[in-house]
Amino acid sequence: MVGNKKTLPTLHGFLIKKVVWWATKRRCPPYMAVLGAEEQIKSHGNHIVYGRRGAGKSSLLAFFMHSLRKEKKPYAWVAMQTYSGREDIQVVTDVLMEIVEQLQKYNIASAELGNVRLKLELLADEADDKIVEKQLNRLRPKIRKALALIAEKHGSLFIFIDDVHLIKEQPVFLNHLYAICRDNRIFLKISGIEQFVKTYDPFLRQGLEKPHDAQEIRLDYNLTLPNKSKNHIKSILDAHAIYCALPDISYLCGKGVLDRLVWVAAGVPRDALYIFSKAISRSVMKDEKKVSISSIHAAASEMVEGKLKDMQQDIFGDSDEVKAILEKIRSFCIDEKRKNAFLVEIKNENTVFVQIQQLIALRLLHVIHEGITPRKAGRRFIALMLDYGFYVGIRAARSVDLFQKEPKALTSHELRKLPIFPLS
Template sequence: MGHQVDQLVKLLEARSRTSDALPSLRYVEDPRASLAAATATRHQIVYGRRGVGKTALLVESKRLAERDGHITAWINAQVLKGFSASEAFLFLAETILETIVRHVGSSIAPIVGELRERLQGVRLLRAGEEVSSRIVSGLVADINGDLRRVLRHDLHQLVVYIDDFYLYSAHLQAEFLDLVAALLRDCNGWIKLASIERLTRPYEPSTRVGLEVPHDATKIDLDVTLEDPKAAQSFLERVLSHYMASAGMGGVGAIANSESLGRLVLASGGVPRDYLNLFSNSIVVARERVKAREIGREDVAGAAGLSARSKKRDLELDVSSAESPTLLDSLERMSESIKGVGYTYFRVDFAQKMIPGYEVLSRLVDLRFAHLIQPALSDKHSPGTKYEAYVLALSEYTDVRLQRGLQVLDIEGGTWTHRQSGKAKTTIHLSGTQFRDRLRLAPVLDLEKLVNGGPRNVLLHDAYEHTNSRGEVFFLNSKVVTLRDKKTQRIYYFSKSLQPDYATGLPAGMTVRENPKNGFLTLIREGGE
């Protein structure tokens, strides 16, 4: 790993984060989001977690708009922090008017002079005392009248880009967007907004204020990640290949083996910026090994452990100071409970999707502490019951080496694999059916327990029961006991660390007996074993 690798690391560190001032090294169209859709003449909201490519999509859309001669205005919502809706609107109105006046240049058309006067009026309002909502409403109507004379299909088109909108106060978002939409009403002017969905309130139904999806604006969702690992790996490696080419290197396999490339997809959750940062950090970790020639699977695990700190910093930036400790507590309890029964993946019952605990889980997913891997999973033994399936972020069960004794899902060559960590030759490549069957054995998260102040164990039951058609018994690790009812062939899973009372969760008339001499457990039913 020589000079070219040094160049690659520098490039990844410098260019993995996109902004209007620093576009992508080269835009790679995400198969999950059409660039053509993002450039359509409609108001649009681009949703996605941090790092999925929202800004990159907006920047490329802006480049194409400017290529076609359109007027563009760009703001990052971080500059609106602390502004009321009216103050934020005046800031954007000033930006829009400045942009249009600059675009038309020295034109002597009467409307241009009127726009310059309107711009001066907005500047005076911003420099003065607090402006009443009545004055702002009148200003919206006046500016809209001016813009309708300029922003016409036979003259000019304006595209307003608002990045990181989730950084603006959620309770003011709908009011602000309502003012901006009114400003551009009946004009050839369009809003393109990027945000995190669960931190965004673009419309208030009770007052009918804001932008309502899909009536007023269309939604572009970039949040589909590991549900199709093959598509995710192909896309991410195409993005990485441009960085490697710029550093004068060959394909992505030149310094990383196939196992590590698959694990990078898992560790990143399919998020491009996380993927690039993890690749860079994996190189750093690999260099700590003597004569390392390529990135290995354990190097990615080490890099994932290092990334946990940056994700927790993101959490503190994205949520209030009061909410941050409660989310971290929920994450700790969720992670401990799932790993405590020997798993790294888990299920959530559809029936719990409307309770507050689901919002907590969704926030943790937005912050990349867990990843959705199956949006709908049936229950073979309970018709009508459905689950979502998730996997913990790799950073939650690794530091330097992957924790031992866990049932682990991994990705290799764009397909799912399953193995038991710390045990050789247990890797199984899973077909679609085998993958879903594995997920059906995962513990179920009880979202009612996940909310602030809930118990340490946040799983639905202390004993997990599954029917195994072959009657096999799987011994997961030293903390998990697996017993089979000889009569029904039903399998029961118990966690010693979470529930010392092994009988909890068993059907009536059944219990567990522990042999005091050897610690073996036996499943007992009334009338014999």
């Protein structure tokens, strides 16, 4: 019978297995259509896909990569997780070597690629960065020529760079790749967290200039487009429910659960999957017939610890200053104002505002409105919400006045009443 107690363990086992696999392998959930982004990513052009963790960046790249595999067209995929934290020039050598190795199966350029690979292997042992840079510049025409043979034979060649934000010298790295690909029927498909990506260095004049050299695709709707976020997350959960012989995910949810799930997960698909899976586990333990809002809250509280750990990986250098700003915001919201949402003046040159942008990228703060003028004309503010994990457990903290409780269109009147967090 649909919706009874026996339904929960069935879907629970499936979701737990999948979510654990995604988490351990750092994979994204199954790809679902996102506002025509498929056609953009498949076009002959360079693209940078932006989004926070779990927004579907890798999933979109993988969607196109699997299409190329089915059509037996050439491509190379580089997961930058392998090179996380690297700032030496040799990261370029290692990535080029990985690309060449993957492309050697396309026999049309096996001899040329073999020669290039040998030179790269010899260069990999060089310790002097200046010599490496000089040798890479000399090698680029040969690499470019070898890859051009593959692109010419098949009509095109695609190189996927997943999570480029994990390395430090991004403009230098991208400059070498772009020099090989430009006007060569070779196209770059790159993903990264926007707040941690710098594609171009104007002083060195190196890298990818947007939008001339590469176009942007943004996947992170967060809570500024609540209806689209909800529909996207529901479509993913519905796919899993149907796999388990259920009509849709609503049959496992109590009143208001889906709305609260989207709001608590801030519209991030992977976060929603993780939270819902944990909530199912709690509901099964409590012998509930359906997932409850209290289970959603408890799962969100557990998840915040994982987000804090991600901070160490995504922020280069000392993360103590960012943690300090987070603690100030938490105290401002929970202890002082007792509200979970607030305004911050948009000052891109301000150090604290830059750190707040990093907290948004880490999914510890969530954008609910990108720009509002609550008081004096000419001063614009961004509306943010502190992650639910900081003030919910089995139930939301009674001392905190929750700003909305479900995804819906916001009014200017509601936003103007929010407290302003001082940047000084």
